[in-house]
Amino acid sequence: MSILAWFATASLAGWLWLLLGQGFFWRTDQRLPPVEEDGATGAAGGWPRVVVVVPARDEAEVLPLSLPSLLAQDYPGEAEVILVDDGSTDGTGRVATELAERYGAAGGRYGAAGGRYGVAGGRRGLPLTVVSPGEPEPGWTGKLWALRHGMALARAREPEFLLLTDADIAHGPDSLRLLVAAARANDLDLVSQMARLRVASPWERLVVPAFVYFFAQLYPFRWINGVRPRATAAAGGCVLLRTETAVAAGVPEVIRRAVIDDVSLARAVRGSGGRIWLGLAERVDSIRPYPGLGELWRMVSRSAYAQLRNNPLLLAGTVAGLVVIYLVPPVALVAGALTGDPASAWAGGAAWAVMAGTYLPMLRYYRQPLWLAALLPFTALLYLLMTVDSAVQHYRGRGAAWKGRTYAGSYVSRQGD
Template sequence: MIGWTVAGGAVLAVWLWLLALHGGFWRTDQRLPVRGRTTTRPSLAIVVPARREAEVLPWTLPALLRQECPGPTRVILVDDDSDDGTGALAESLASASGAVLPLTVTSPGAPPDGWTGKTWAMAHGLARAGEVDYVLFTDADIVHAPGSVRELVAAAEGGYDLVSQMARLRTESRWERLVVPAFVYFFALLFPFRRVNDPAARTAAAAGGCVLVRHPALARAGGVEAVRGAVIDDVALARAVKRAGGRIWLGLAEKVRSVRSYPRLGDLWHMISRTAYTQLRYSPALLAATVFGLVVVFLGPVVVTSAGLALGALLPSLLGGGCWLIMTGTFVPMLRYHGQPGAAALLLPVTAVLYMLMTVDSARRHRCGRGASWKGRSYPASRTVE
């Protein structure tokens, strides 16, 4: 009984620390800091890396081409060696969608050694953009609601060198509803948005689906070439900009959403496991620490509570129950942001086990010599975050 009491106290201490001192990771109040129209007319290039995206472009590209922007703007879709007619479809959509913005479709060919496909496409699009004030890197599966790009620019004009929004992901299938809110929750646990947005903090991150960056700030950071081999290019780019003295901002989106579907658990499993071990820098020590942390933080409350009830021990039951209540409460805001009922927070320990297994599987794939892969393209297992 003493052991379970000590365990319950330790887990409670961890959760109280996370609640009070970990950057308010559980909050969902980080939204675009500037609203309305900007009084300036900065030039903008919107670069869309696209590999085998014919399925989603009809939903996303027309909305992007109809954006109203404060200054001269062009859209550059970079066809990343697709074999499904992505480039031709993009051109046909531009001519039939009542586009406001001009579209350029280009293809750089296969990436050279040392580059990922996405960073090579980003660099190619940036080169085609020429001298502009801002570059918006946005994924092909992202739908921008009316006013989205204008508000991004207005936010950046408020004093930021990089503005990124975590696109609202689909939560239509049962697996999406179980896994997706937790995906964003765990991302915020790793990179608390408030710390990312604090110029004095070292924490830096971005969400690759929607990253607006000042062209001069990107050049000071070494350009896309500085992160050319990064599989997790968004985090690497944000780190590069912040280390170069840039001010960055990351928050949750209201007008940016993804239409990419993950109907089966296997789809979500691949999406997460392909980069999970990369995020841990391929370190067995970090893997062990992550597994231990997930067990203690997310399974600890359940185990201590269950043990206390089974033994009829009041104090362990109260300590474990208190931890479980705190854990559940921190997940409710993210569920509500995704339009899910707060009661689903009780399933967070189940989702944490899934994430633990996905991370371990990611390490197993690395040990077997299989690095990250995306749409038929694989990368060496030696690739790191930056």
Template sequence: MIIVAVVALLAWLWLAATGFWRTDQRLPPRHRPANWPSVVVVVPARDEAAVLPETLPTLLAQRYPGPLRVVLVDDGSGDDTAAVARRIGGDRLTITASGDRPPGWAGKPWALARGTAEAGDAEFLLFTDADIAHGPDSLTALVEAAGERDLVSQMARLRTRTAWERLVVPAFVYFFAMLYPFRRVNGPGRTAAAAGGCCLVRRTALERAGGVAAIRDAVIDDVALGRAIKRAGGRIWLGLAGDVRSVRPYPTLRSLWRMVARSAYTQLRHSVVLLAGTVLGLAVVFLAPPVLTFASTGVPRFLALAAWLLMTLTFVPMLRYHGRPWPAAVLLPVTAALYLLMTVDSAIQHWRGRGAAWKGRSYPRARA
């Protein structure tokens, strides 16, 4: 018990020192450009008829001073996605079909590639998901923040209306920041990532990185895009959004489970060793502190309680960002246990040949 408690406390002392838990990475200082660059917004949409009336108008109503077009790519939808987009309409909107997906391409990257082809020689591309609503000055702020950067990405605020969303969603962003600390992403080192819901990328930088084809088989396409741009010498930035939000509901545990499990094992590169290490790490770092707090006495209990306290304190800023009360931070071990089970289930689905499944598509051999 004392060995596990010591390991857990040392882990949390190190994690707290990294600052991954801070929520101060917002858009960098903004500078009004002398000439506003042209921007094309690319929206891949597959079976998104339900959310488009709430999100597409926010893109078409952007108060952007420069040339702006919106290209919605209907990615083989089985519902009225294209018809709903046409009804919303507008001079800025172009609707195109993704067409037949070539072998070796995942669905979303192919839709992004089709939209990029429609963009012509636009100076910037804004890749945004169909469920993302933008404030009226969102694009202007992104372009002003870009400066000399080649990619500026914001992690959209996710819904936290239902009880399950309030329990699971803040931890989703917290764990993402643990894997890809925003400050390290934004620095000169090798750590790279992006958030697919809102990615403003310079077209020439994307071309230097090999275009969308560089991430053609990536299921976790946003992180792959950030890596491709940074490896090609581009400067990237990732932070939390203010007026960019997801409207997609995840009202039940099952819907949240599917959202996490569809790519969790892909994130681990389909490695049994990494899976075992992740399960062990989650158990020791997140589950052991509360268990030992109640199951042990003396020094082990003191050390475990200290680790649990550090865990709780690091989670408070993320809860505040999502408008949740700080006492909910003590439930992080419960949420971590759910994520552990989701990760194991993701591996099981992969072994069964179902792979990273989403909206009727499955990528059993998907690249991380």
């Protein structure tokens, strides 16, 4: 056998292991646990109080599409929304207030300015409070600084649950009700749904489903949700968190430096003895557009090296693994066919077929053409280059840059960091 054939065989062996031994990561059936809502809440004394906390920095463009979906939640219990304007320069707070006047409840308030607004005719939606905590203190990332402020205000309302959701996330009208029912019925401390990301442009079709696919490969949902969990993660766009668990885990203070805050949050909760669940969303969507490759590149590269704990050895291992697992199969198939090396062609083709087969469920979930599965090696090459670029930007002092802030020394935080 040629050297290429040996590499192709190693890739095929790797894919067979990923297919069967990595928590069936490629399946997309981990959805919000179905429950009988009356049974989940009645025995516990009715629907609990919930406060929704939304950190927002320069989100005036997306708020008209996302915030009304929160204000219009069909939730039987007491609930309200706190939007934390994290130093925006585009009028985010003003837009939020205007939306609340149109869609919110009477008696809301604009905390930063101290003024009040009302809606004639009684309650039309959840009440909204907009506050601004000022610039982050040293040692805090901007989002977690905003969450700290919002969660502190929320705890004063004594809610049983906090819903932490990003400003670009739109929720179906029953989203909050289903999250609370699932948490109550299954005795969960953290319930997180990975929002369905926008897939509209050609680059989004090529890159976005793969983003979720790679995340699930790294953190198999079954391993997270199992009775004896083997992985820990959450998706920061939609996290329902029990308030007493947040206090016991010391969040967000304990993860204040984390760039990948959702995984760090899940680790802190589990480290304090909390039970977590993560799955794919059906009624929660991200509306943030990434129409071009440049926007997608920045979205991935800003935190890719932080995911590797800014470790050059982990970077080298990741690059080598991506090459063997994703790039060798098509190269071996084509080179073997052209040079008369049947072992390389057969092993490379078989590995490529298994790879594409594991990607099909995610493409179906995103309602994308199935032929895109054959392009996964090219997409993986893009992610490899994004990861390397993330490391380069880190060593240039521009790592983890987001909306005018750079967190060069931040990473995925462990409990206690």
